[in-house]
Amino acid sequence: MSFHSNVRMQFSFWKKNWPILYYVMAIFNVCAIGSSVYFSQKHIKDFDRALSIQDKRAGIYALTSELSRIAHEVNAPGNDLFGSGNVMLERKRYEVAAINFAKKTNELNSRVQALDPSNPQRKSLLSRLGEIERRMASMDQVSTRIFTLYQKGDRVRAGAQMAEMDRRFAFLNEELEALKNQNIQEVGQVLHDYRDRLKKTRRLEYSITLFLFFTGLVTALFGRFLASYVKEAMQDALRNFQFSKAVSEVAIIAVTDKSGIITEVNDNFCALSGFSRSELIGKNYLAANSVVYPQDFFETVWDMNQSKNSWSGEIENRKKTGERYFVKTVVSPIRSLDGEIEQFVSVRFDVTEQKRLERDLLEAQKISKVGFWRYDLITGQLEWSSETYRIFEISEPQDPTQLFEQYRNRFHPDDLKMLDSALTQVTVHQRDFEFEHRILLDSGKRTKYVRGIGKVARNSEGKVVSISGTCQDLTDSRSFEIESLSILKTMSEGLVIQDQNGEIEKFNPEALRILGLTEEQLPNAFVNNTYWKAIWDDGSPVEDRSHPVAVAFRTHLPVRNVIMGLIHTDGNERWINLNAVPFDSTSGRRVACTFSDVTEIVLANRELGCIFNYSRDLICVIGEDGIFRKVSPSFIKALEWDEEELFQKSFFDVVHVNDQSRSHVEFFKIHTGRPSLNFEIRMRTKSDKYSFISWSCVYDPVSKQVYATGRDVTELRKSEKELLDAQSTAKIGSWTFDLITGALNWSSEHYRIFEIDESQSPDNLYVLYRDRIHPDDLDKLDQFTKGAIERSEDYVYNHRVYLDAGKRIKHVRGIGKVLKDENGKPVALSGTCQDLTDYVALEQKNDFILKSTGVGIWIFNPTNNELMWDESMYKLFEISPSSFSGHYQAWESSLTEESKNQSIRELQLALSGEKELNMTFEIKTPEGKRKYIGGRGVVTRNENGEPLVMYGINWDRTPEVTYEHELKSALDLNEAIRRSARFMIITTDLQGQITGFNKEAERALGYRADETVGKMTPSIFHVHEEIVDCWKEVCAESKAEISNEFEALVFRAKQGLYYERDWTFVRKDGNQFPVRLNITGLRDQNGMISGFLGIGRDITEDIALQKQLAEERAKSLHTAKLASLGEMSAGIAHEINNPLAIITGGLSVLTKFRESPEKFDAKVEMVRKSAHRIEKIVNGLKKFARSSDKNERALIAFSELLSEVLILTEAKSKRHDTPIHAQVDDGIQLVCDVVEIEQVLVNLINNAIDAVKERDERWVKLNAFTIDESVVIQVIDSGKGISREIEDKLFQPFFTTKVVGEGTGLGLSIARGIIEQHQGSIAIKHEFKNTCFEIRLPIVERTKSAA
Amino acid sequence: MPLKVFYLDDESDLCEIFADIYGSDEVLVETFQEASKLIERTAESKPDLIFLDYRLQRTTGDEVAKVLDATIPKFLVSGEIQLKTSYPFVEIIKKPAPEEKVFEILKRYQSALK
Structure with a gap:
């Protein structure tokens, strides 16, 4: 690969895969962030350390500042001392400041100690602190000297010490400042150090971060560039190896030479074929395994020698066991570099299962009526599965280009929109779709329901390239659904499908109707019983657990025919007959509830039950065998049998024997379909009594039962009989006269009253009736009859009836009422006639009795308070008829205040019915006379119990009430006496x-x-x-x-x-x-x-009192005696002193007359006489003063007693020149207490002397004589008598007529007491013109005896 | 001169005894049993002393004293237990009068007379 192409490739790679750059950058940035975090943490720690140091130092600084301040405070008192002059105060201030200083110094010391020991400043700080303490101590010494010197008054030396104090304070302050500065410096140094470290660290951090960033960037950009070459080569080799390995693992591989001889097979080949490697290698490939080769296999394979690269196809093979299997095979030549075929490699994949699945799928499609389709959006090719063809009833294979059109044409017109919408869904929105639609077949004669599902398939770019899906023939299920829906819609029961949460998934309209809910309300209606409350037929709530649906869910068993009530939130009550059947649906267990509205039935049954249970009529249900099936409570109560017993009996078992045949007849009648009404028979009760029951029965051929209701008319029958008896007793007959027919009907009693035979023809009845009416009463009869007929007037007609040719008269009251039709026209007369003969006679008798007994009769109307009286009432109340108001007020106003309230209350109670009127009340007649009136009354009432009229009688109860009162008073008194x-x-x-x-x-x-x-x-x-x-x-x-x-x-x-x-x-x-x-x-x-x-x-108290009285009397007597003695004492003293003077004088002159015997004797005699005189007086006093409680009564001659008395009174008599003359009959003897009688006489004589001492004529006479068996002693003085006013009080103790201080006045009361104790008496005799007290004493003492 | 003393008492024996005891050459005692006689005599011949008994018949000694010459010293002699008198007797002597007492009185007045 050239550099440029590589660069282009890289560029294009990154252009495509630029996110990778981000990942790489992210990784390196994470590293950078991690680095940054690390360094940040390091900075924070460093900073914290610096801060800590600073804090500490700041704390130290603060303390140092505080110390400086306190140091000033320590120095201040000394200075202030010269100002205030208060040594104690300033010294106290100093001491407080010194203590604070010491505290702060210690605190500061602690902080410095807390510094890091490696800190070089620590040592110097400590050293400075030590110096500060020393300087403070020195200041302390000086301050002590200052206070002492000042106290001593040496202000000069004190001032000098103050200067020293100031100087030492300055030293202290210097040290404190140095400490502060040192602290500050170190803090600053720490911060500088921190800053320097931070700078260095930052540089390092930045460097590392930048390095990581750029390194990552460079690596991301160019690294791949360099490694891609190497990688590619390695990748290819690895890829090939892995690919081969992967293929070898999953495929069935055989390698043959160019002639087809197997040279290598993999494990899968052996495993699938069942042949071992050794059995296969060297065998011809074709012969080794295949059974069926497709036609083109041979052609292709051999052609491969020419031009074709490989052949692929499905081959059916046979295993060693003979089992067939299918493989998808690819045979490819392996050529050399010069293109010559060296080997063939057969790569196979076992598609047996796939084939089977395909077959099953097709079968499943067929069974489930689901077809498959695929539409390639790019090619526009539509592929259908066989089933799809079958569903749409299109013959396959069709031109795929036409297929869609045909498909669309079969759509129901109304569903085409759905199809378009689905296509839009797919093409525009690129989303899957699913919809159900109809297709019309046989020119619309048949309809199928199809569910079409389409799913989009996208390419790698996400663009929808094809749609595949299924279409399912739902016709059968839809038909079922439609039928079901129709059934659901039309069924008369409600249906809901409920899940376990109570939510309703499906329901029918009837369910909504029955439950009274809308479609929106129903689904959640059962959740939390939103709309209604379920109850059982007994009204108790249905618990969730016992709800039929819950039971069905729980038991997985159907619950049927449950009657349940639903009480809606609006109060409506519905009843349903519920069936709950559990089933399992695709979405879980469900319960299908069907229910019918049985509200009417339940309510009807309820009503029926109420009627059955609460009706007073006897209700029963009888089977065809006559046995009771059901009986009402009234039946049980009436006949007294209990239910169990009745269910063992037949109806006829309880019928009176004489009514049996009739009963059977009635039962036979009702079995023919006719109801039997109101046949009355007697029924036997359990207690063997018979009740009249009037039955109405009907037979129900369906239930084959007789339904009977009966009414107990026993009382009615009894009442009828009683009425007849009553009529007979009351002599009331009834009649009716039909104005239209002229028919006259009488009751038996009516015939009897008029003494006409009942056999008489009714046509003659009226004539016979009129013949019997008293001639004088006939006019009235005609008037009333005319009034009734013409004016519909009811009437009451009292008349006489002549019988026995006038020999007997009966008094009859006829009552007639007019009966009218619906137009108000009189059609009949009906009434009664009552024989009042006896009543009239009774009334006359009563009237006579009432008149003669004076009982009055009254009638009171409580409605209008009218009051009617008869004549007797007027007499009773002594009111004239003319002055009677005829009103209730007339009675009430006659009542006295005392009896008004009670009387009115009694009347009210009688009117209210609480008690009968039976009372006695007091009235005041107009003349003011009070009378007691007895009253009784009865009240007649209307049908509502309200009083209409009160009838009563009154009578005079005055004598008996008066007697009662007196008797009561006597009884009360007697009782009071008894009790109290x-x-x-x-x-x-x-x-x-x-x-x-x-x-x-x-x-x-x-x-x-x-x-x-x-x-x-x-x-x-x-x-x-x-x-x-x-x-x-x-x-x-x-x-x-x-x-x-x-x-x-x-x-x-x-x-x-x-x-x-x-x-x-x-x-x-x-x-x-x-x-x-x-x-x-x-x-x-x-x-x-x-x-x-x-x-x-x-009389215990009495006796004690008497004893006490006697004692008191004795004391009083003694006191009186002493008083008398005291009174006499003056005179007595004189009477004793005189003779005593004579004695003493006489004795003293005796010597003088010694020579003269005569004079001597005369003097001696004088002395002797005087002595005797004294003796007598003393003896008398002794006797007089002796207490009388031991005195005995003795017989004494009165003369002897009197002589003693005279001795005692002589002195007073002489003193007051009041001679006492005594005239006493001979032989008077007394049995008495001598001393007491003497006291009495002494008192009387003394009193007499006192009474007359101021008078010109002064004398006291004392007479004593006997009369009958009494001794009479009279003490008379020359006074003019005692007035009768004083006489009564005279004998009272302490009464006196003497002046104050003269006598105690005890004498006469004592005297009386003494005389009375002697059974005598003392009194003033007024026959004398002078005052005479006369005492009478019995000669013989009378003893106490029972009389 | 002899002291002339009058004595009034309704008890004759007491008059006699008084005279017997206290009569002498120096004391001439005249006794009276009636108040009127005393009064007359006093008018005739004023005594030097008069002794009067309290309890007399129909009167009392102090009543008698009131009508006598107030200048004549009078002594009341009585056997009464309680005696109330308003007259200012020289002395009230209880019966029986102690002889020494009376002698002392007589002697006193004798001396005074002298």
Whole structure:
């Protein structure tokens, strides 16, 4: 190859293959980029290092700056000290600054230490830091001296030290600056170094990159140029070798000499033929293998010797086993350089399979009716396969140039557009096509459906050079499809084909109609139940898993006849009968669902079910054998059999024996096709009762079943009978008169009322009727009849009926109603007649009774509030008829305020039907009199239950209500007493059994009422000994035989005597307590004693009180005595001191009269008398002052008692010059407490003296005498008497008429108490003109006894 | 001169004893049982001393004292336990009057008289 041609070739190569240049360039550029990245990374690392150093140094620099600042702060306080003069403050500032400085110094030291140890600057930095620390320390010493000196007041020396401080600070600062500068220098140096390295590295980088780039370029451009020569040669050799090897591997090769003797075969030859190499080599090629040689083989082969280069063709061979095979053979001569054939080489390819495939393909084409075609766009040649010819029914072979025209001519005219479009697709757009079209054959009589598929084939330039494809005869499937579509379209069921995702692939119109969806909606309708919800016939939702389609998918088995409801989103309800059949399609498993609309059927069944289940009529289905097939719930309920039992029975089993034959007749009738309506028979219930059932039956020949509905008319029959009975009872007959025919019909009761025989001819009936009407009532009859006929007026006609020639009269009410036709013309009269004879008589009797009893009758219309009263009502309410309003208000306004609300409420309740009207209300008559009125009423209502009229009566209940009130009050009082009484109230019967036991008895005795009532006698509460004592007393008193303790207790009560006595009661717990018990007899209405009432009171407190009272009285008495004594004391003292003075004086002068015996004796006597005088007074006082609680009563002569009293009162009497005159009958004796009686008399006499001491006439008289069995003692003074106003209060304690400080006023109340204790009395006698207190005391003491 | 002493007491025995005990040449005692007589006598002959009993018949000693010459020293003698008087007696002596007491009084007035 010449250089120029090579260059051209290279140029043309690159021109064609210029992308290769890019690849090469890309490779080298990648290398360049890699190099660049490498160097960049190197730069970054280098930079980072430099930066790190810089950071460190910057940090050090910053710290150094900070130190400088702090150093100033350290120096400042010293200077400021001379300004502020505050040593402590400045010292503190200094110390803070020094500490900060030290911290920063340490930090700086740490940073420097952190520098790379190889860094030469590190050491010097550390050294500088050390110097800085030393200088700082020296400054510290100086500052300390400064503060100390200043504190001492040596400001001069302190100032000198300040200068030293400044100097050392300057040294420190120098060092800090040097440190900073050193840092800066090094940082700069680092950056310089970095820059220099960067420069060098960059140069290297650029160089390498450029080198790589250009090297790549040069290599790309020229490298091939140089290598192409070498390569080409090597390539050729390699190519040939590889080609041979490749061919040898796939082909069947035999090499023969020029005579056709096999000299070499390859392995494939042996493998395919079955002969071994040794069997083949040396054999004639022709004989060795071929069986059938094409005709031209020999010619060609031998001709090859002449001019042809090679022969090719298909040869059928036979293997060693005899099996045939086909090979495509190329026999080529191998010539020498001078052109002589030296060898033949046979290259074969086994095309047996290909042949078979071709054959199969043809067969398949035939079977599948798919033909093949190819159209060469360049040559315009159209090739068809046989099948294609057959499909288009064109005889082959055809002139290919005509073939297309023939093909096109067979196209259905409507489908030619598709053909043109396909050709355009191919030629213009160079795309494959596929379309279905029709072809018309037999002059259009037949149509075929063909699918044509064309695929483009492109050359190496991408240009479409040919089109090949298939055409498939779809006629059969299309026909099937069309038929199927027709079926689908016309079928009455819906059909959908659904995939496993629920999407619908195919559906028919009926499916759309049934489902109520559009074509757009249906495909995804089943996905997520978009449009409807599926339910079962029981209303429960269909679960996805149990859906028939899901079941079909899952089980691969069809699901048929599933009734399913679809509830649309719009609320519509549809029911379908669904079948789901799974099948496998080319695109996977599918389910074909067919469904029919059974909505109407389901709804109808539902309705039917409702009717069947809820109808009150008896419904049953009976088989031909008469056995029940189905029965409604009403049937079961009516006849009381359950379903299972009925299904075992025939209809006739439950028919009354007497109705059997009739039933059979009816059943026979319906089997002939006629329905049986309303035949009534009796049916036996399970409880052997009989119900009247009216049946309607029909026979269905298809199902061969009888369908029967029955209505239970038992009640109707009963009602009819009752009505007849009622008519008879109520004596109401009915009649009708046909105005057109003149027919008159009466009921039996009507005949009976008018006492006309039923056998009478209806023609005579009216005459007989009129004959019986009272003559006076005939006119009215005619009027009413005329009114009914002419004016369609209904009427009510009360009249009399003459019977037995007028001997008897009946009262009859006739009611007539006019019946009209559709035009409103009266056509008949219908009515009732009621025998009111008894009622009238009753009314008259009632009227008489009401009038005589004063019971009033009223009628109230709640609709319009009209109120009607009879005469008695007016009298009852004492209202005149003229003043009665006739309105409800008349009643309401008569009510008193207290009874108004309740009365109105009762009325309303009665009107509403909640209760009957039965009340008592209070009215106020116009005169203001209050009366109690009883009321009862009944309400008549309409068909809706609304009240129409209320009838009632009222009567005067005043006396009984008053009595009730009084009785109630008494009962209430009694009950209140029972409940609240603090008395034990125990009642017994005659035998002593306790019949009543009140709360207080329970509390006091500890027994509950239920423990005592009916179970015990009161004896159990008593101490036995006391009852025995009582018993003895009663026996002694009455001389009667007392049989038991209870008799003893109640003996006196039985006599009607009041019996009260103190007892000791015993509680349930055994404790005893005193009770004052009063027992009386309870009498019945006849006055006979029917029981006993014991009222007991716990007197424990009483006794205690009495005791306390007695003690108090005793104390009071004693106090009064002392008061009296005190009152008397002045006088008594005087009365004692005088004789005492006489005694002492007398004794002192005795010596003087020693010589004179008479005077001596006289003095002695004087002394003795005085001593005796004193003795008496003292004795009297002693007696008087003695406490009376131990006093006993004793019999004493009154005169003796009086003398003591006079002694005690003598002094006062003398003092006030008020003589006391006593006049006492002889022999008066008293049994008394002497001291107490003395006290009383002393008090009375003292009071008398006090009362008259200011008077001119002053005296006190004391009389004592006996009258009957009493001693009367009168103390009279010369006073003018005591007023009655004061008299009542006189005996009250602390009442006094004396001035303040004079007497305590206790005397008379005590005196009364004492006298009363003696069973006596003390009172003022007003018969005397003077004041007289009279005491009466019994001569003999009366003891306490039961009266 | 002898001391003239009047003594009023409704108890005759006490008058007698008074006179027996205290009467002497130097002390002339006149006793009275009635207040009116004392009053008359005092008017006639003014005593040097008067001893009056408190509890008298129909009157009291201090009532009597009020009507007597106020210049005459008066002594009230009484057996009362509690005694209230508005009259400015020289002294109230409790019965039985201690003899020494009365003698001392008499002696005092005797001396005064002298």
